[in-house]
Amino acid sequence: MTPAQLTPASFVSYSAPARAFAIEHLVLLQRLPLAVCPSFLQQIQNLHTSFPAEQEALRWQCTALQALPAEKYKQLTAPLSTLALTPALQSMDWVNDPAAFITELTAHLWSSGQLNLFRAAATSLFAAVPPRETTTHRTVFVVLGKDATIDPRKALRKLARNGITLTALKHETAWLDIRSTLQQRATDAPYASWYIDGGPPLPELTNSLLHAIAISYPGLSPLRERVLQRMQSTITSGSGGAEAMRTNLTSTSQQDVAAADITPDPILQRFYTELFTQSSGPQIFSTSFVQWTGRELARRAQPQTLLLRYTPRQAYHDLNELVTTTTPTLDAQGAFRDAEMGAYYNWIEMDRITTKGKLTFVAWIEDHPFAVILSPNAPTATTAATPMPLSEALHNFG
Amino acid sequence: MRRNLLYPSSAQTISATRRDFLRGAIGTLSAASISSAALASQTASVLRPTQKTIVVTFGGGARDEETFAKDGQENIPNLLHTLLPQGTFFSHVVNAGILGHYVATASIVTGSYERFDNFIAQPPPNPTLFEYYRKGLRRPASDAWVIAPSNGFQRIGSSSHSSFGPDYGAGVILPKRLLAAALHNSKSLDADRLSYLLQDSYEMPLYQPLQTSIDHELHLDTLSSTLKLSVDEFLQHARSLDSADELSIFITKQLMKQHAPSLMMLTLHDMDIAHSGAYSLYIDAIQRADRLCAELWSMVQTDPEYKDRTTLYILPDFGRDGDTDPGGNGFQHHRTGGAMARTTWMLALGPHLRQNTIVDRPIQSIDLVPTIGSVLGFSTNSSGKPIRELL
Numbered sequence: 001m002t003p004a005q006l007t008p009a010s011f012v013s014y015s016a017p018a019r020a021f022a023i024e025h026l027v028l029l030q031r032l033p034l035a036v037c038p039s040f041l042q043q044i045q046n047l048h049t050s051f052p053a054e055q056e057a058l059r060w061q062c063t064a065l066q067a068l069p070a071e072k073y074k075q076l077t078a079p080l081s082t083l084a085l086t087p088a089l090q091s092m093d094w095v096n097d098p099a100a101f102i103t104e105l106t107a108h109l110w111s112s113g114q115l116n117l118f119r120a121a122a123t124s125l126f127a128a129v130p131p132r133e134t135t136t137h138r139t140v141f142v143v144l145g146k147d148a149t150i151d152p153r154k155a156l157r158k159l160a161r162n163g164i165t166l167t168a169l170k171h172e173t174a175w176l177d178i179r180s181t182l183q184q185r186a187t188d189a190p191y192a193s194w195y196i197d198g199g200p201p202l203p204e205l206t207n208s209l210l211h212a213i214a215i216s217y218p219g220l221s222p223l224r225e226r227v228l229q230r231m232q233s234t235i236t237s238g239s240g241g242a243e244a245m246r247t248n249l250t251s252t253s254q255q256d257v258a259a260a261d262i263t264p265d266p267i268l269q270r271f272y273t274e275l276f277t278q279s280s281g282p283q284i285f286s287t288s289f290v291q292w293t294g295r296e297l298a299r300r301a302q303p304q305t306l307l308l309r310y311t312p313r314q315a316y317h318d319l320n321e322l323v324t325t326t327t328p329t330l331d332a333q334g335a336f337r338d339a340e341m342g343a344y345y346n347w348i349e350m351d352r353i354t355t356k357g358k359l360t361f362v363a364w365i366e367d368h369p370f371a372v373i374l375s376p377n378a379p380t381a382t383t384a385a386t387p388m389p390l391s392e393a394l395h396n397f398g
Numbered sequence: 399m400r401r402n403l404l405y406p407s408s409a410q411t412i413s414a415t416r417r418d419f420l421r422g423a424i425g426t427l428s429a430a431s432i433s434s435a436a437l438a439s440q441t442a443s444v445l446r447p448t449q450k451t452i453v454v455t456f457g458g459g460a461r462d463e464e465t466f467a468k469d470g471q472e473n474i475p476n477l478l479h480t481l482l483p484q485g486t487f488f489s490h491v492v493n494a495g496i497l498g499h500y501v502a503t504a505s506i507v508t509g510s511y512e513r514f515d516n517f518i519a520q521p522p523p524n525p526t527l528f529e530y531y532r533k534g535l536r537r538p539a540s541d542a543w544v545i546a547p548s549n550g551f552q553r554i555g556s557s558s559h560s561s562f563g564p565d566y567g568a569g570v571i572l573p574k575r576l577l578a579a580a581l582h583n584s585k586s587l588d589a590d591r592l593s594y595l596l597q598d599s600y601e602m603p604l605y606q607p608l609q610t611s612i613d614h615e616l617h618l619d620t621l622s623s624t625l626k627l628s629v630d631e632f633l634q635h636a637r638s639l640d641s642a643d644e645l646s647i648f649i650t651k652q653l654m655k656q657h658a659p660s661l662m663m664l665t666l667h668d669m670d671i672a673h674s675g676a677y678s679l680y681i682d683a684i685q686r687a688d689r690l691c692a693e694l695w696s697m698v699q700t701d702p703e704y705k706d707r708t709t710l711y712i713l714p715d716f717g718r719d720g721d722t723d724p725g726g727n728g729f730q731h732h733r734t735g736g737a738m739a740r741t742t743w744m745l746a747l748g749p750h751l752r753q754n755t756i757v758d759r760p761i762q763s764i765d766l767v768p769t770i771g772s773v774l775g776f777s778t779n780s781s782g783k784p785i786r787e788l789l
Binding site: 107110111112113115116119157158242243279280281282284285287288291292295313316331333334335336337338340341342344345348352 | 469495496497498511513514515517671673674675676677678679681682721722724725727728729730731734735736
């Protein structure tokens with residue numbers, strides 16, 4: 001079957017909203033090359049458990065591609081149409097199981113040496129979709145470094161190159177300032193405000209950030225442990241490796257790990273499940289969990305306010321032990337270094353989805369007078385040694 | 399490696415001039431390009447028949463960002479300040495093949511971009527460096543070895559090529575499998591304490607493969623007959639080590655001492671912990687690899703069998719994804735196929751090589767096999783090209 005052969009009846013197994021969306025964009029889907037059409041179908045299939053921002057982004061993308069002049073569209077998709085796909089790929093049921101097709105396609109592109117061509121062509125195609133300009137101002141706080149020893153000469157240096165470093169922050173009121181800023185800037189839009197904690201959530205935050213969805217590493221431990229059990233079964237089977245592990249995890253649904261025990265919201269059930277099944281690392285390290293959750297929120301929920309708190313993670317042993325140990329020792333220093341890089345990646349991801357000049361990003365080293373602010377009003381690669389509370393710093397630079 | 403294909407990608411550029419790569423690295427370094435005249439004088443070097451070759455790969459991939467680029471230099475003091483001034487540094491090594499560790503390592507040792515499934519341990523279809531070497535120079539089996547800490551690398555020593563194969567291949571030692579067999583045999587009371595040395599990376603073809611009693615016997619035989627170690631001696635030493643890579647260096651040292659092989663490849667793999675997303679552990683592993691490379695070179699220089707007759711090549715099998723590549727998650731993986739993941743470096747040291755020299759022109763990781771073949775005097779059928787600066 002080719003995309004050109006798609007009809008409304010092709011989507012009979014889809015949920016009602018997914019089917020409606022597919023039929024609405026049938027003309028586009030029929031014109032897409034087979035190498036990319038299943039990726040659109042995968043997103044459409046999951047529409048009913050997608051965040052509003054994801055749904056809007058998909059609609060925007062489809063509308064923009066559908067509106068491209070015919071000649072331009074033909075030019076952009078021509079390289080994707082010339083990719084050599086095997087008969088086995090072409091005969092797959094990519095309409096009803098697009099995820100399986102994408103897995104096989106990816107392996108084929110690597111092994112046939114066509115990955116670079118695909119990558120360049122897909123990049124060009126999506127570059128033709130204009131960015132969505134929004135008036136949304138996003139505010140992100142990243143708190144890190146709990147119990148770690150800090151070297152001010154090196155701390156947060158990747159972020160510091162892109163913002164102002166505060167070396168004399170009056171940090172005694174920092175939590176209060178973070179809380180009040182988030183309260184002021186939060187909206188009641190669904191899934192727009194989030195608080196993610198690598199350790200036990202702080203009650204003063206969960207009690208005051210009323211619009212925020214609060215999730216924590218310990219809070220999601222039931223899901224995490226169910227995923228770890230699945231990982232353990234792959235590891236001890238003696239016949240499985242990374243490929244088997246990935247297949248096992250990506251085919252794990254929210255029902256398989258009883259995500260309904262955590263939340264009745266089906267959108268959150270899928271999101272929480274996929275934090276552990278579509279990743280490597282969050283299953284064993286809280287720092288990886290916080291970074292990955294921030295990344296996925298930026299890509300999917302596109303929050304307006306976000307608080308990410310990195311805490312000491314379990315110390316490293318071997319993977320097999322990390323999967324099975326229940327009472328780990330903690331490594332604050334290693335966690336701080338993980339978190340520095342994680343915070344930098346969190347900034348990159350949030351900056352990517354935010355209209356230029358609309359992002360305020362603050363990284364504060366917990367219990368230390370040290371922070372970096374990146375925002376339109378913050379000069380880059382500069383240092384402020386004047387003592388000031390975070391509220392004043394945000395007023396001046398945020 | 400198999401995900402996130404469709405995130406639109408910003409242009410990923412590796413610095414236009416790779417000379418910037420080492421900016422500020424070491425004041426004494428003369429970043430000289432090699433002229434044809436200089437090359438001509440180098441080719442006058444006469445190689446002794448007992449020439450030794452050691453290839454060290456950073457299997458797990460290491461980015462410029464954490465090694466020779468400005469921020470990374472603090473992680474590699476030995477490579478930068480001790481080894482680089484003694485060798486020729488290639489700042490632009492491209493891997494245009496599949497960025498999976500087993501298949502990429504196989505590509506390095508065959509000199510051809512292999513296309514088989516990275517996640518199935520299988521012999522490469524093209525002849526390996528070890529087979530070319532042993533067949534071409536009629537060398538015995540004890541003269542070529544591979545030390546690879548990862549499960550799944552057991553087939554890397556020889557190809558399935560009909561004109562070559564295991565009869566000409568290298569012996570393969572998987573230190574973690576040796577340790578597992580030794581622990582099984584000794585029923586050591588502190589077996590749990592040593593289990594950290596058996597770590598598996600996320601990206602291995604096989605986790606904890608089931609081992610039969612025959613497997614155990616084979617490994618124990620390797621310990622006693624090849625490495626000349628008793629189980630107790632081996633375990634005693636393992637207790638003093640911090641990681642699987644340290645175990646690999648210990649095995650290398652034993653091989654050098656017992657057999658003085660002329661061709662060895664060693665894969666350091668601790669840094670693949672990056673797949674867990676823990677940046678600090680990835681950095682720790684790079685720092686450890688830096689220290690172990692210096693230890694290895696020191697071992698070479700203090701062993702009469704190796705001193706002044708050994709060429710050491712150090713190269714990552716590839717890089718890792720760029721920080722800003724939207725298809726990846728930065729250092730954690732190597733799945734995008736972007737330029738950052740495909741571009742890395744190589745350092746070569748040896749008595750016939752220029753010292754304190756940087757070469758900026760692009761070479762490929764598959765160029766190593768024909769280069770070693772040209773240096774040692776055996777033919778290869780690689781799709782790579784000999785690296786003229788090393789001949």
